[in-house]
Amino acid sequence: MSVTRESPDVTRESPDWVRISYASALALRLVSGRFRHSLSFGGINVLTTYEQTCLSDCGYCGLARSRPVAGESERSFIRVQWPLLATDELCERLARYEERLTRLCISMVTHGRAFADTLELTRRLHASVRTPLSVLIAPPLVGEARLQALHDAGTDMIGIGLDAVTEALFFALRGDVPHGSLRWDRYWETIDAARRVFGPWRVNCHTLVGIGETDAELVQCFETLLACQVYAYLFCFNPEPDSRMAAQPGPSQRRWRRIQLVKFLLEERGLPREALRFDDDGGIAAIQAPLALIDEVIADGYAFMTGGCPAAAGTPGCTRPMGSWRAAETPRDFPWRPDSAELAQIRVELELDGLIQPGAWPRRDPALCAPPVAGRAADTTGGS
């Protein structure tokens, strides 16, 4: 069997039906095709699905309620199609390919039935395979008791799609919109509740680069999450056709690479906020750090890989190929470790001349750093 051809006469909704990312359909041999770089891909992304789609209306999202599309089968989410699949068929495929799976994720949309259906899907997927499972929750629908229910059903990490990193931006793009009802403070209450239920480094926040925030605001958000022992995962804005932000270009490659570099330095190399200097527009103007540190971080390449929930061994588990860029485009985040040619290109894109101010930095307490993903090179550069 393959993914289902959609019929306008038949309603196929969660929990008995789901959508999976195109990369997941490739990995589970539901569609034919190959990944670039002989990518070994095992992160399976599952999306709850309803005839009415998502009841929220975020300006940048392909699932937004007011986005005009011919039908649900035409909808894309982060610019790729999400094929429809029976949940029983998904469970059978997961069991068949369990050895190569690294992470499962169920994404909720904002819909009245989404929590109950996500809980049911969590139980069904968890009963099928031992692969670690994340749930990307819709905060308006999930309080502490529901988080506990997801935990007890087999969820080991919680994701929260904050996306906009300031309250003003969040309100402009997600609250003050045609069908907007999302609230910034509710998102942060949910982050706190998830941190209480799931513990340190078991919660993550998706942060989107290029929707109107400054570099300084991104760094402030990374710092806040780091202090809570909550991961920040980076996503690169890539305009979704027909969304309200379809005409807005994504961030420059230079800005995106610099954000990747700075986030990694803050989280995994103990660089303090004081080592960064911003220009009048809040853009990163200088990084005070030893050149050896910068060279080491660029050479090992992990700073530029996709940030996502880990596999059971602690290695990268959710790598979302095609999440922030299409196969024909220059990679934004790499689902594989960048090779030497890609590292050379990254170095060019960073435009390091004038950015790095060599020097020691007052290193952050290691207890306040994020735990590195397994397999990353050890930090050999020291720090004062």
Ligand code: SF4
């Ligand atoms: S990083 Fe991947 S697995 Fe983790 S919550 Fe986000 S989409 Fe899900």
